[in-house]
Amino acid sequence: MTMTQDWLQHLNPDQRQAVTHPAGPLLVLAGAGSGKTRVLTHRIAYLIAEQGVAPHQIVAMTFTNKAAQEMRERVDQLLDGQGQGGQVTISTFHSLGARILRRHAPAAGLDWNFSIYDDADQRRLITRILDEAGDERARADVRRLQSYIDACKNRGWTPTQAHEHAHDARAEADAELYANYQRALTHAGAVDFGDLILGVLVLFREHPELAKQYSKRWQHVLVDEFQDTNPAQYELLDHLTVAHNNLTVVGDDDQAIYRWRGATVANILGFEDANEKAARVKLEQNYRSTSVILEAANDVIARNDRRHAKKLWTERQGGEPIVAFTGADDREEAAYVAETIFDMARQGGNFDDVAIFYRTNAQGRLFEEQLRQWGIPYRIIGGLSFYAREEIKDLLAYLRCALNPRDDVATARVINTPRRGVGKTTLEKLAAATSVPGVESLQGALLLALEDRPAQNDLFAARRPRPSNATERLLVESVEELSGVSRRGIEDFWTILEATRDDLLHYDELTPVLERLIERIAYFEHLERTDSESAEDRTRNVGELLSAIEEFEQDPNSDALIASVQEAMPDDIDDLLTTAPASLRLRAFLDRSALVQSTDGDDGPGQAVTMMTIHGSKGLEFPTVFVAGLEEETFPSLRDPGDSEELAEERRLAYVAITRAEDRLYMTNARRRRVYGQFKDTEPSRFLLDIDPSRLIIDPRSAAKELDYARDRRKRLGAPHGEFPEPHIPSQGAAAYDFNQAPASDEHLAQDTPDWESSFSQTPQEWDVTHTPSGDDQLIGVTVSHTRFGIGEVVGVSGSGDKARLTVDFPAVGQQTVIRKFLKVLG
DNA sequence: GGTGTTTTGGTTTTT
DNA sequence: CCAAAACACC
Numbered sequence: 001m002t003m004t005q006d007w008l009q010h011l012n013p014d015q016r017q018a019v020t021h022p023a024g025p026l027l028v029l030a031g032a033g034s035g036k037t038r039v040l041t042h043r044i045a046y047l048i049a050e051q052g053v054a055p056h057q058i059v060a061m062t063f064t065n066k067a068a069q070e071m072r073e074r075v076d077q078l079l080d081g082q083g084q085g086g087q088v089t090i091s092t093f094h095s096l097g098a099r100i101l102r103r104h105a106p107a108a109g110l111d112w113n114f115s116i117y118d119d120a121d122q123r124r125l126i127t128r129i130l131d132e133a134g135d136e137r138a139r140a141d142v143r144r145l146q147s148y149i150d151a152c153k154n155r156g157w158t159p160t161q162a163h164e165h166a167h168d169a170r171a172e173a174d175a176e177l178y179a180n181y182q183r184a185l186t187h188a189g190a191v192d193f194g195d196l197i198l199g200v201l202v203l204f205r206e207h208p209e210l211a212k213q214y215s216k217r218w219q220h221v222l223v224d225e226f227q228d229t230n231p232a233q234y235e236l237l238d239h240l241t242v243a244h245n246n247l248t249v250v251g252d253d254d255q256a257i258y259r260w261r262g263a264t265v266a267n268i269l270g271f272e273d274a275n276e277k278a279a280r281v282k283l284e285q286n287y288r289s290t291s292v293i294l295e296a297a298n299d300v301i302a303r304n305d306r307r308h309a310k311k312l313w314t315e316r317q318g319g320e321p322i323v324a325f326t327g328a329d330d331r332e333e334a335a336y337v338a339e340t341i342f343d344m345a346r347q348g349g350n351f352d353d354v355a356i357f358y359r360t361n362a363q364g365r366l367f368e369e370q371l372r373q374w375g376i377p378y379r380i381i382g383g384l385s386f387y388a389r390e391e392i393k394d395l396l397a398y399l400r401c402a403l404n405p406r407d408d409v410a411t412a413r414v415i416n417t418p419r420r421g422v423g424k425t426t427l428e429k430l431a432a433a434t435s436v437p438g439v440e441s442l443q444g445a446l447l448l449a450l451e452d453r454p455a456q457n458d459l460f461a462a463r464r465p466r467p468s469n470a471t472e473r474l475l476v477e478s479v480e481e482l483s484g485v486s487r488r489g490i491e492d493f494w495t496i497l498e499a500t501r502d503d504l505l506h507y508d509e510l511t512p513v514l515e516r517l518i519e520r521i522a523y524f525e526h527l528e529r530t531d532s533e534s535a536e537d538r539t540r541n542v543g544e545l546l547s548a549i550e551e552f553e554q555d556p557n558s559d560a561l562i563a564s565v566q567e568a569m570p571d572d573i574d575d576l577l578t579t580a581p582a583s584l585r586l587r588a589f590l591d592r593s594a595l596v597q598s599t600d601g602d603d604g605p606g607q608a609v610t611m612m613t614i615h616g617s618k619g620l621e622f623p624t625v626f627v628a629g630l631e632e633e634t635f636p637s638l639r640d641p642g643d644s645e646e647l648a649e650e651r652r653l654a655y656v657a658i659t660r661a662e663d664r665l666y667m668t669n670a671r672r673r674r675v676y677g678q679f680k681d682t683e684p685s686r687f688l689l690d691i692d693p694s695r696l697i698i699d700p701r702s703a704a705k706e707l708d709y710a711r712d713r714r715k716r717l718g719a720p721h722g723e724f725p726e727p728h729i730p731s732q733g734a735a736a737y738d739f740n741q742a743p744a745s746d747e748h749l750a751q752d753t754p755d756w757e758s759s760f761s762q763t764p765q766e767w768d769v770t771h772t773p774s775g776d777d778q779l780i781g782v783t784v785s786h787t788r789f790g791i792g793e794v795v796g797v798s799g800s801g802d803k804a805r806l807t808v809d810f811p812a813v814g815q816q817t818v819i820r821k822f823l824k825v826l827g
Numbered sequence: 828g829g830t831g832t833t834t835t836g837g838t839t840t841t842t
Numbered sequence: 843c844c845a846a847a848a849c850a851c852c
Contacts, residue, residue: 063842094842119841140836193842260840360839382841423828485828595842615840637839653840676837677843 007042007078011035018281019043021248022051023220025275027268028250031312032297032659033288033621036250040222041071043248044088045078047220055079055087057219059240061096063228063258065596067619068092071224089218093233095595097196101203102568102591104210108203111189112568113578113587115400115407116594120388122146122192124409129180132431148174149181153194154262156201156232158182187440189406197232204239215243225619226251226271230262245275253308254301255656257615259649269308286312286659288621290319292695293665297658299691304648321697322665324688326704329679330366330629330670336701337626337668338370341609344624351377351607355622357614357657359635363628364611371609381612385597391527391538392545396593398517401443402500403578403586408434411442414493418526421489426482433475438466443497446490448479496520504582510549510589513582518542552589562588614657625661627654630669630685654687667696671703683710779806 008016015035018028019042030036044060047053062068068090076085089096098116105112117125126142126149129135137145152162152175159179166172185191191199204211221240223229226249229237241247249271256265272278286294291314298312327333341354356367361383371378386392394417401410412431416422433445448465467473482490499520503513518524523542527535552558565588573579578587610622629635636650658665667688672679689708698705779794795815796807809815 065842092842196842257840258842261842362838385841419829421828425828597841613840634839639839649840674843 007045011038011042012285014281014283014285015039015042018248018250018283019046020050021279021281023244023246025245025271025278026248027271027275027278027280028248028283029268029280029308029310030250030252030283031286031310032252032255032656033286034283034312035285035287036224036252036283037067037071037074037619039283040224040248040250041074041078043222044075048079048084048088053219055084056089057217058222059089059091059096059218059220060222060224061091061093062224063092064619065092065095067224068095092595093236094193094196097200097236098591098595099564099568100214101191101196101199102565104203104207105568106570107207107210108199109186110191110199111404111406112570112573113189113404115188115190115404115410116196116591117185117190117192117409118388118594119146119193120393121190121409122149124412125184125188126177126181128409128412128431129177129184133180135177145174145177149178149192150194151262152178153192153198154230154232156198156235158198158202187406188408189404190409194232197236201232201235201239204236208242211239212243215240219244220246220248222248222250224250225255227253227256227265227268228258228261228263229267230258231264231267232262234267245277247275254304254652255618257618257649257653257656259645265306269306282310284310284312286314288662289314289659290316290663292319292321293658293661296322296665296691296695297655299695300651300658300687301655303690304651306648320664322667322691322695323699324696324702324707325666325668325699326684326702326707326709327668327670328672328703330363330673331370332703333628333668333670334366334370335373336699337367337628337666338374338376340626340666341371341376342374345376349624351609353623354626355610355612355617355620355624355660356626356628357612357617357660358628359614359637359653360629361613363634364613367611367628377606377608378611379608381610382597382616386541386544386548387593387597389538389541391523391541395514395517395523395542395545396590398496398500398521399514399586400590402497402504403583403590405443406441408442415442415446416489418521418523418529420492421485422493423486426486426490429475429478429482433465433479436465436467436472436475438464439476445479446494448476449482449487449490450494501577504586505576505580508581509553510582510585511546511553513586514546514549548593549589552592553585558588558592561592564588565591614653617660618656621660621662623662624664624666625657626666626668627657628668629673630667630688631673631682632685633682634673635685636687651687654685671709683714684708 008019011019012035015038018026018039021043028036028039030039040060044058047058048055060068060071062071072085072088072090075088075090079085091099101108101110102112102114105114123142123146126145130137130142130145152159157165159175159182162175162178163172166175185195218240221237223237228251237247249268251268253265253268256263256268259265272280289297294312294314301307325333325336327336337356341349341351344354345351358364358367364380364383368378368380387396394414397410397413401407401414404410408431412427415427415430430442430445430449433439433448434441439445439448465472465476467476496517500513500517503516507513524535524539527538527542531538562585565584569579569584577583614627635654636647638646638650640646669684669688670682672681674680684704684707693707696707698707779797782794783792792808794806795809798807807815
């Protein structure tokens with residue numbers, strides 16, 4: 001191995017010091033763009049190649065799957081050819097937690113087959129608990145309670161500990177609810193996100209020898225984005241390093257943006273106090289941005305105190321000034337961004353090089369609209385996750401409750417989807433009966449209604465209701481005596497579940513299981529019936545789910561996940577259903593879909609502008625960046641204006657946004673913005689005013705000729721927000737921005753091919769992926785894709801509209817006749 | 828128990 | 843302004 005000569009040469013002295021640090025705690029303070037990931041990946045490679053550490057003795061933790069995936073690829077690259085990279089554990093905190101927890105489920109007091117609840121599931125469960133307890137706390141309280149529970153878990157508090165910390169009546173009531181909630185979770189054989197960390201903590205607290213075992217297995221622990229760890233994660237790291245203290249943490253306190261999720265900057269600020277022997281390396285050379293951009297970022301962040309002192313520098317002196325633009329309203333702001341990108345592309349620019357960042361997901365819509373009008377391809381990262389969509393959640397809920405009969409949240413979700421006459425009243429009766437010993441779960445309760453119907457998978461064989469008093473007997477009776485429609489509905493539902501379980505036993509692959517389920521419940525018809533307008537989209541989403549499953553089953557990386565589920569399976573288990581091959585795959589797939597946002601690392605085909613929230617942008621970089629919505633209340637968005645910590649975090653967020661830009665940065669805002677449908681006048685963001693005006697130019701088309709356009713108004717109102725630099729007034733005469741230049745309407749765009757397309761460097765086919773020809777005769781010869789059959793060419797058409805039947809020649813499976821709506825036109 | 832209509836209230840940010 | 847919940851009626 002010639003690493004010393006080769007790889008280390010590419011590192012600067014500081015990076016090299018971090019990479020070659022021998023052992024023990026190491027704090028790497030890595031400024032934005034200073035080669036943080038580079039250091040981590042090289043350090044992993046160094047440990048293996050030079051220190052003789054075995055790959056499987058290393059664990060690296062990240063916060064996002066995207067980061068984990070990228071690190072994995074780069075480690076593989078460094079260690080190429082030897083397949084050693086694959087043996088390094090590179091994982092998000094939560095995925096790692098899930099793995100450990102499943103592995104030791106019995107010791108953690110869990111069913112090994114537990115479900116993972118996302119926050120919607122979590123909310124449903126809390127609501128149910130409040131309802132059942134007759135707790136009058138309002139619906140609005142559900143969210144507060146949810147974040148209370150999360151906050152406890154982020155601190156590493158069990159319900160008992162939460163109770164100890166409760167000092168008033170309300171806090172005690174909250175802690176009580178937390179305890180009930182936790183009981184209900186365990187009862188349902190489920191964990192929530194917080195449990196993926198807290199569960200492991202409890203396990204390690206109660207079984208220190210187990211923690212030691214893991215610590216010995218992983219001789220080196222590396223953590224990315226350490227500034228975003230919360231106390232629970234910090235404790236987890238403590239357990240994992242108990243045997244050696246070989247802990248490398250990399251982070252930047254200026255980029256701490258997850259305080260609201262329980263992260264505490266104290267972890268990184270106090271790392272050296274907590275680890276006396278900790279070495280520290282500062283990476284201050286930025287390789288990403290021009291000095292103009294870097295200094296602007298510094299102007300903003302410098303107003304925060306309590307920072308690790310550091311000063312980023314770059315060799316890229318100068319650079320283009322930052323362009324500021326103020327739109328008359330939010331729509332105009334979006335139009336400006338779209339037009340600017342359009343112009344760049346016309347001059348040979350690349351859509352992949354451009355990103356738009358905003359504070360909240362909701363802002364994305366306007367940009368989407370405008371980009372579409374200008375015919376600019378885009379991809380949105382984040383937003384509503386694929387797996388959060390109703391149709392996807394429905395189908396997964398079926399699979400979940402087939403696999404885990406105790407999963408009441410999943411059962412309740414689909415017991416009446418599609419409608420089968422099991423309404424609110426029936427569900428309430430069933431839910432009430434779950435409190436009877438021996439009934440335990442919703443599925444246990446619905447068996448009561450089905451006289452002597454044997455449960456074929458032995459899941460309930462041993463369970464009989466054991467009412468111990470009159471009340472309980474009544475509850476059982478109320479279910480047994482259900483009649484007519486509800487009973488039939490329950491029967492139908494049970495038949496569907498059993499048939500699905502049968503399929504899990506008899507198919508090895510998941511795809512047919514889901515396909516048969518969809519057919520069995522006539523799901524597409526259900527979609528059509530409930531909302532025919534959205535049915536097409538939803539049907540396509542279901543198609544995407546099928547292909548996601550198929551992809552998952554074919555992806556060699558899934559094997560490890562499936563294997564880890566199999567390893568977690570207790571030896572003495574004799575349950576046929578959960579141990580069937582398809583069930584193991586399903587468990588693995590469900591885990592992954594709970595933990596991985598579909599948009600993670602999902603690079604759509606072709607060139608596209610990337611849009612996301614600033615939170616989503618951390619760790620990424622783009623040659624051209626637009627930061628939008630720079631207005632007080634939007635960004636910074638201060639829920640509690642008196643909370644200086646909140647402002648400090650918004651400031652760090654601005655710092656993150658600015659430092660994503662390599663060459664060109666645009667900062668935009670709008671004079672008025674629609675909030676809940678009503679226009680509201682805005683003030684320019686203080687962050688914009690913090691930047692030294694010499695680094696900025698105002699676009700001549702801007703509706704405001706100076707940055708601090710609201711200064712007079714603010715003075716009148718006597719509500720200043722800090723001191724402001726003198727505004728910069730550009731010398732150019734500013735022409736009014738003519739928005740009539742923009743294509744007027746959607747219709748106009750959807751139909752013809754405007755001649756301005758020809759001036760683009762890209763061919764329209766390459767980037768026009770959203771438009772589909774509407775005339776049917778146009779379809780012959782067109783390339784289409786089908787979620788199952790792949791890509792093919794249309795050779796025949798009969799009928800018209802969405803219901804047209806197309807004969808398609810698929811290289812993979814030959815000619816098939818498929819309904820139009822199952823196909824996606826590629827061009 | 829289902830279906831159509833009115834009312835309300837909600838926006839940070841995500842594993 | 844738009845989605846979800848509450849309400850009213852079949």
